[in-house]
Amino acid sequence: MASRLASLAAGAGCLAGVAAAVLAARHTGVTEHSPIRPPGSWRDAWTWGLVGAFVFYVAGVALLRRRPVPRAAVLVLGAAIQLAPLAAPLLLSTDAYSYWDYGRVAAVHHGNPYADRPSRFPHDPAYRRMGRDWQHKPSVYGPVFTLGSEGVAHAAGDSPRSATRAFRIAAAAAMVALAALASLWGPFAAAFVGWSPLLALHFAGGGHNDVLMMLFVLGALAAARAGRYRWAGPAWVAALSMKMTALVFLPLRALEAHRRGRPVSHWSFAAAAILVAVVASIRYGPHWLAVLSPVANQLHSTSSLGLPYWAGKLGFPERYATDGLLAVFAVFYVWLLREAWRGRARLGLAACGLLLATSWLQPWYAVWAVPLAAVEEDTLARLAALALSAYFLRDALPL
DSSP states (O other): OOOHHHHHHHHHHHHHHHHHHHHHHOOOOOOOSSSSSSSHHHHHHHHHHHHHHHHHHHHHHEEEHSSSSHHHHHHHHHHHHHHGGGSSSSSSSOHHHHHHHHHHHHHHOOOOOOOOGGGSTTTTTTTTTTTTTGGGSSOOSOOHHHHHHHHHHEEEEEEEEHHHHHHHHHHHHHHHHHHHHHHGGGGHHHHHHHHHHHHHHHHHOOOOSSSHHHHHHHHHHHHHHHHHHHHHHHHHHEEEEEEOOGGGGGHHHHHHHHHHTTOOOHHHHHHHHHHHHHHHHHHGGGGGGGTHHHHHTTTTTTTTHHHHHHHHHTTSSHHHHHHHHHHHHHHHHHHHHHHHHHHOHHHHHHHHHHHHHOOOOOOGGGOOOOOHHHHSHHHHHHHHHHHHHHHHHHHSSOO
């Protein structure tokens, strides 16, 4: 009984830490870029609130591993943690403005976000706020997400607050749903996902679309687990229509299913893929097929979180580090394929390996690994996901 109360107390401590950070963010002038630097004593509230939240998160999931508590209690705490950053301003990223701009290219300017760069419409209210790296690039997001962005553009009009709020609410709701799906594997998995302060910070806080992709990936795994194989295929297609990153996981899952003799509904996958392709082609022409390229682009561009950046700091050429990481990941992926052929698709470990190999690395990409590690009995993947989460959380702190 005491250990159960201790795990719930740890979850409550995580919530308190996130709440303190949210309050500090509300007293900060600029919150859309990392790290956030609140004034005066609010800086301590931000820093120690997040650090404390993460410590309580790790302690809570460790305690739940030994002695589970009622699933409902875990989910209630998880929902509170994931929704709390909605009370803060837009946090740590301007990506939500990019989503809004690409939606407005089609909805307002009657252009094609996969062919027309935002810079073609420089007086658009979203253009002035989106990241400079994206102002001269067409959309890299899946067609279903882009269609949804058009809907947000129509509903929000010229209001930046309404637009970013819409993306943040959608991402926060998806995080709550992701934790609920993870709970099908037990309270530990639900807490591993739902109690993460890092994910709360970047989805309810930043409104990123990666959580929508992972919601469908986990939905596909849940459908197969429940024996509803005809729904797994469309769920994979939906994940790919958000971001193509999910393509890394699909071959591993397919090999595992084949090896274990599990039914696979190729027809439902094909039908869903054809439907998405037809609708996307009608709306955006053949240009939407360019979304296949970001998988390669993310492995070649460099951000300050990627390992090649740190290699460059140590005097090693970033280009060679990037190519070396790609080679290592290719070998690692062959090993993962071998594991899947033996009947075990280690998707959580695949996600962690992809994160380490990705040169254009962003902290919210942790959601690729955390839910998969949560639902698989893979201690190495779980430890790696937690270590990466701690590394990514550091990016938000004024250290």
